[in-house]
Amino acid sequence: MSSLDDNELYMGCKAYVEGVSTSYGYIPSEGAGIAFCVLFGLSMIVHIVQFCWKRTWWCSLFSIGCLVELLGWAGRTWAAKCPYNSTAFMLQISTLIIAPTFFTAAIYVLLGRYIQLFGRSSSILSPKLYLWIFCTCDVISLVIQAAGGGLASSESDEVNGNTAPGTNTMVAGIVFQLASITIFVFCAVDFLRRSIRLGYSQALLHDPxxxxxxxMVLSVVCIYIRSIYRTIELAQGWSGYLITHESYFVGLDGVMMVIAVGVFNIFHPGWLLPADHVFAKNQAGLESGVREEHQLHLRGEYTGHGQQ
Incomplete structure (x- = not known):
């Protein structure tokens, strides 16, 4: 095939040509693309309504993540009609790698709100440190993955290009992200241990x-499963079994991310967390050392806020 034909094939919108493989190893499913566009679009709209209604502006991170997922699945829907289009391929691969970062950032903030609620002694790190440390790790991971993706993409355009270095760099980025999530999980478990020891088991296990x-646990598990899948997928290379079979991508990336963000539409922090002024009172109560009175006060304030 001539270079002119290549340009027409990868820059235009050509139907599948028998014997000419696509960058995916298959033709992306139009039905799956539309379904996930609808799911992430609906979740985004509901999250926007929820965080505007309850003025929990940090929850906009869920909406941004949904928007990025929506763009990625729109790219895959586009690729169902134009399976060779390089713009559609780069759109979906870049956005669907980035999107979960917004969900993890929101979870980091959420744990910070828990720490504010139960007091600084409930955590080894302060809420701000959680956000700075783990969001910085996510950014570093994304930079590594982006660098690897760019290198692999440039090599794939060459006749005898070697995509292995770029692919290995992308794997390193995902492994780094997986490691940071693992450390976060250990910190979250430590928070639970400390909170129960401080006498907050009732609030953690029986209250709303x-x-x-x-x-939060379900969302982290889904993100974790997705990260493990993407690590193995890229480790197998661009022609590996997982990356060339769409059903794995749909189930272990798309479905996992829908659950990870959709669960917060049902159990939204704006409905279940106390108001900001309650956080301030709780913190003051802990600093004064009035532990038992503070716990009763917390339950009273919390119940009142839940009835708004």
């Missing part, structure tokens, strides 16, 4: 806060 905690 327990539903939000369960949502």
């Amino acid at each position: 806060l327990a539903y939000l905690l369960g949502a």
Whole structure:
């Protein structure tokens, strides 16, 4: 095939040509693309309504993540009609790698709110440190993955290009992200241990806060599963079994991310967390050392806020 034909094939919108493989190793499913566009679009709209209504502006991170996922799946829907289009390929691969970072950032903030609620002694790190440390790790991971993706993409355009260095760099970025999430999980477990020791087991396990905690755990598990899948997928290379079979991508990336963000539509922090002024009172109560009175006060304030 001539260079002119190549340009027409990869820059235009050509139907599948028998014997000419696509960058995906298959033709992306139009049905799956539309379905996930709808799911992430609906979740985004609901999150926007929820965080505007309850004025929990940090929850906009969920909406931004949904928007980025929506762009990625729009790219895959586009690729269903134009399977060779390089713009559609780069759109979906870049956005679907970035999107989970916004969900993890929101979870980092959420844990920070828990720490504010139960007091600084409930955590080894302050809420601000959680946000700075783990969001910085996510940014570093994205930079590494982006650098690897750019290198692999440039090499794939060459006749005898070697995509292995770029692919290995992308794997390193995902492994780094997986390691940071693992450390965060250990910190979250330490928070639970400290909180229970401080006497907050009732609030954590029986009050409405327990539903939000369960949502956070489910979301982290889904993100973790997705990260493991992407690590193995890229480690196998661009022609590996996982990356060339769309069902794995749909189930272990798309479905996992829908659950990870959709669970917070049902158990939204704006509904289940106490108001900001309650956080301030709780913090003051802990600093004064009035532990038992503070716990009773917390339950009273919390119940009142939940009825708004």
